[in-house]
Every structure is written in structure tokens, then in C-alpha cells.
Amino acid sequence: MKLVIAIVQPEKLTDVKQALSEAKVGKMTVSNVIGCGAQGGYTETYRGAVEEVNLLDKVRFEIAVNDDFVKPAVEAIIKGARTGKIGDGKIFVLPMEECIRVRTGETGGDAIG
Amino acid sequence: MKKLGSVFLILIGFLLIAVMPASAEEAAGQVAATAAAASVTQAPAVTAEAFEALKNSMQVSIDTVWVLFAAVLVFFMNLGFGMVESGLCRAKNTVNILAKNFIVFAIASASFWIIGWGLMFGNGNLFMGLEGLFFVSGADNSPAMGDAYAGAYAAISWTGVPLWAKFLFQLVFAATAATIVSGVVAERIKFLSFIVFSFILVAVLYPITGHWIWGGGFLANLGMWDFAGSTVVHSVGGWAALAGALLLGARIGKYRPDGSVRPIYGHNMSMVMLGGLVLWFGWFGFNPGSTMGVGDGSAIAHIAVTTSIAAAMAILSSTATSWFLQKKPDFTMIVNGALAGLVAITAPCAFVGVGSAAVIGLIAGVLVVFSILFFDKLRIDDPVGALSVHLVNGIWGTLAVGLFAVDNITGAATGNGLFFGGGFTLLGAQAIGVAAVGAFTFTASLIIWYLIKLALGMRVSREEELVGLDLGEHGAKAYPDFQGFLTK
Numbered sequence: 001m002k003l004v005i006a007i008v009q010p011e012k013l014t015d016v017k018q019a020l021s022e023a024k025v026g027k028m029t030v031s032n033v034i035g036c037g038a039q040g041g042y043t044e045t046y047r048g049a050v051e052e053v054n055l056l057d058k059v060r061f062e063i064a065v066n067d068d069f070v071k072p073a074v075e076a077i078i079k080g081a082r083t084g085k086i087g088d089g090k091i092f093v094l095p096m097e098e099c100i101r102v103r104t105g106e107t108g109g110d111a112i113g
Numbered sequence: 114m115k116k117l118g119s120v121f122l123i124l125i126g127f128l129l130i131a132v133m134p135a136s137a138e139e140a141a142g143q144v145a146a147t148a149a150a151a152s153v154t155q156a157p158a159v160t161a162e163a164f165e166a167l168k169n170s171m172q173v174s175i176d177t178v179w180v181l182f183a184a185v186l187v188f189f190m191n192l193g194f195g196m197v198e199s200g201l202c203r204a205k206n207t208v209n210i211l212a213k214n215f216i217v218f219a220i221a222s223a224s225f226w227i228i229g230w231g232l233m234f235g236n237g238n239l240f241m242g243l244e245g246l247f248f249v250s251g252a253d254n255s256p257a258m259g260d261a262y263a264g265a266y267a268a269i270s271w272t273g274v275p276l277w278a279k280f281l282f283q284l285v286f287a288a289t290a291a292t293i294v295s296g297v298v299a300e301r302i303k304f305l306s307f308i309v310f311s312f313i314l315v316a317v318l319y320p321i322t323g324h325w326i327w328g329g330g331f332l333a334n335l336g337m338w339d340f341a342g343s344t345v346v347h348s349v350g351g352w353a354a355l356a357g358a359l360l361l362g363a364r365i366g367k368y369r370p371d372g373s374v375r376p377i378y379g380h381n382m383s384m385v386m387l388g389g390l391v392l393w394f395g396w397f398g399f400n401p402g403s404t405m406g407v408g409d410g411s412a413i414a415h416i417a418v419t420t421s422i423a424a425a426m427a428i429l430s431s432t433a434t435s436w437f438l439q440k441k442p443d444f445t446m447i448v449n450g451a452l453a454g455l456v457a458i459t460a461p462c463a464f465v466g467v468g469s470a471a472v473i474g475l476i477a478g479v480l481v482v483f484s485i486l487f488f489d490k491l492r493i494d495d496p497v498g499a500l501s502v503h504l505v506n507g508i509w510g511t512l513a514v515g516l517f518a519v520d521n522i523t524g525a526a527t528g529n530g531l532f533f534g535g536g537f538t539l540l541g542a543q544a545i546g547v548a549a550v551g552a553f554t555f556t557a558s559l560i561i562w563y564l565i566k567l568a569l570g571m572r573v574s575r576e577e578e579l580v581g582l583d584l585g586e587h588g589a590k591a592y593p594d595f596q597g598f599l600t601k
Contacts, residue, residue: 014366057599
């Protein structure tokens, strides 16, 4: 069991969702996050004053998968999020100790389903 | 500081008290002088003449105040449109929609002043105005009316107010037509392309069809009646917007791969509420104000009531329809119901009785709900429902004149409508008007939108649309501290 965490551009959310669904990965948690990386900040102007916004809007996926779904999930995220430009994001794959489904009490791979 | 302020206030108070008796005495003195003068030259004929002159000048004053008051009510509708449209769209496009709705009045002011007014009301042929075309510069002896009028804008000499009162009132109407387009093309159109189109719409398209009906053109001669602009304003805006929406295409994510409609929720229903009521409020200027004169007061009172009753009845019927079709009463349908009723009663408000207004409103409320679902099915994406409100109900309201009109109900010799024994004459004229204005505005808009598409591009990039036009077009967010997902 692995936990796949991906940080991608906000405008790629729909594309990543679509690609994951095509790869039969249908369960995910998505949140709004801000952060910074290799991509410089974009410029926001307000009343003529220019501000370099260094923490950028990103979207974060958390997806728990069984081992045989790690590769399809990662490939789907790349397919959905990649433009080739700096700022496309990162994917982290973490080992996951346990997974429990609240409703049934199932554990492990069955709980991921 | 506080102490200084209160001393200052007290000083002003003293000053006022000191000045008041003086001015009162002065006034009393003047009255006495006038009375003395009158008693010297007392002759019955002169008094009657003087009385007539005074009455006429009072009439002009009162009418001018009324027209300007109505004009600012209609001006306020810009806020209504801005709030309804931004509320019904997503947070990520709010700045863009607000900017569009704000600048549209500026664009309309420029273009209607430069040429729009002249094309619409200038003396000319049956198709367009030709005299006094630019900058409202034609000869004019307003507030002289009717036969006493001599000038370039005879078509609007039926009202006895100064030229600039007429201009301001017509300007706020022209701006309304342009704001209608804004909602339909929202969330995907380039800011610059919208500006260019709005300029051409108010400079050329709106005045030409306006001339046909309000400027002494061929539809007016045909006996078509549109009191406050169901066709002249609302369906013209609707046709122009429809052409734009067709060339733009639907927003990304509006339709699922299987073709079914995916709802894209508006982000702020409080704004929709605010905008809906501001529009209704403004309509009390739009319709009763189109009398452009107070008269004995009965016409404006009649029109205020037909206007409001139609809106109220349309709310009831749109709520019921939405409840029945969608299982729950959809708030956006309730608000759009009010707007539909208002648009529908705009043409007939001065020509029909209050009972007829209620029926017109009831039908408008049903129409708007079915029409919104219908446009969705046709894959014509209208984020705020403006096509259903302004185009569909603009047509319905114009035709309703032909059905429900009662001759001379507020002093206009429309002849009776079909349901009041007038036969098909009036209805036929109304239908020809709807068709002619629709054909011209839709075709011309399609061409202009297409040229804009070639020259400037019409639609923002896919990435910009997904991340929102606020960041893409304006480099700013509407709610930087609160904003949730930019895309979903």
C-alpha cells in the first residue's frame, strides 16, 4: 500500500481528475494549498502597486493505492498535469502502514478497494 | 481637535441664524414688489397668458425632474446587472465580470454620444437617422414639442423636456442593451473583444433598430408598439449576445462527455438577491420613466403597477415551474422569474390593464424556466440565463402587446389587441417588428463578432479559462483572502 501525494497547478485539476478516472483510480482527497518551488511567483497588481506573490496556489491530491495501482496513478497524474513548463508540480510516493474503512472496519488492501 | 470642531459647528450655526431672517425679509420684499407690479398692470388677458406661461414652464420643470430621476434609476440598473452576473458566475471570474459591467456604461456613453443618438433619433429615412449625426450637435429647440418643435430630432419631440434630459434618458437605455451581452458571454470572453463589440453595438446596431421603432422608422409607420423597449433594448441585447455565444462555444466543463449538462454553480447568491432587487427597483424608472413626462400622473402610476405586478406574478410562476420540474424551488429561477416578468411587461406596460399584466407576467415566469433548460439542451451556454430573460421574454412581451393591448388605456392609440377584439392587425405588426429586428441584429452581430474573432480573438486560452479570467485578464482576485478552488 502506498500513499501518493501530488502537487499540481490549479488549472490542471480537471485534467488530472479525468486522467485518474481513465486509469480506474476513483478515490482521492483534493485540497487547496499554497507553496513555492522552482517556479517564480506571478505578479499581482492592485491599485497600480505590483506585488510579487511568492507562495503560489497549487492543488494537492492524496491518493491511497494498492501496490499495483501506484504506476497507473503516477502516470495518470503526469499525463494530466504535465505541460513541460517549470511549475508543473511534484509527486511523492510514501509507504502506507495501514488503511481502515470506517463503515465496515475492513483493513489493508480491502479497505482501499 | 474635537473641541475645535464643535466651536466651528457652533460658529456655522450662528452664521445660519444671522443670515436666515435677512433672506426671509428679502423674499417678502420681492413678493410685495411683484404684487405691486401686478396690481398696476392688471388686465385679465395678460393674467391668463402669464398663467399659461407659468403652467408651461412648471410642466417642463416637473417633466425634466421626472425624466432625470427615472434616468438615474435606470443608471442604477448597471449595479443590478453587475451583481446578478457576478453572483451567478464563479468566484474566479468575479473581477472580470465587475470590470465588464462597470466599463460598459463608459463605452455606451462614448459611443451613444458620438454617433448613436444621431443614428437613432436624427431626422432621416425609414432605416436610420441622418441629421445631427455626431455629438448630438443637430439644431434643436427643445423643450418645444410637437408642431412647435424645429430641429434635427423630431422623432422625440413628443416629450417636452430639454435635449440633454432626452439624451441622458436614452443613453442609460442604450447602456442596458450592452450589459445584457456581458452575462451571456461571461467566464470565457476576452476583455478587449467585449469592449470592442459593446462599442459597435451601442454606436450602430442598437440605434439603427431603435430608429425603426422609436425614431420614426418603418416599424413605427407599420404600427408596431414597444413602449419601453422589450424589443428595442432587451431582445436587441439578446440577439447580439446569442450571436456571440454561438461563436464562443460553451464554457469548459459545461457538458459531460455523454452530452448531459453539468451544472456550474454561481458563487454568491447574496449578490444575486441584491442585483435582482436593484434591477426591479431600476425598472420603476425604466418603464414609468418612458412616459418622459408626468402628465396628470395617471399614466405613470398605471405603468408602475403593471410593471410591478408582472414581476410579482412571474416570480410566482417561475417558482412553481422550477419546483415542479426540478423538485425544489431554485433560487436563481426565482430571481430570473422576476427579471423575465419585468422584461416581458416592458413593451406592453402602458398599453395593457393590470389584469393583463398579471397574465403576461405569469406566462413570462414559466417561459424563462423552460427556456433556460432549452438553451442548455441546445448547447448554447448562457451562464446567467440572460438569453431566456431578455431575448425570449423580450419577444414575448412585444407579442403580448398584440394580444392584450387596450386602445388608449394610458393615452396611446395602439388599437386593441387580439384578446380585446382588435383582430390580428396589431399582433401582425408586432410579429413583423420582432422578426425584422431579430434578423438584422442577429446577422449583423454574427458578422461583427466574427470579424472581432479574426482580428483579436474572442476566447481566452484554455489555461486562462480554467484558472479564471480574474488572474488571466486583470491580474487580480476578487476575494484574495477567502478564495477556494480556482478549478473543480
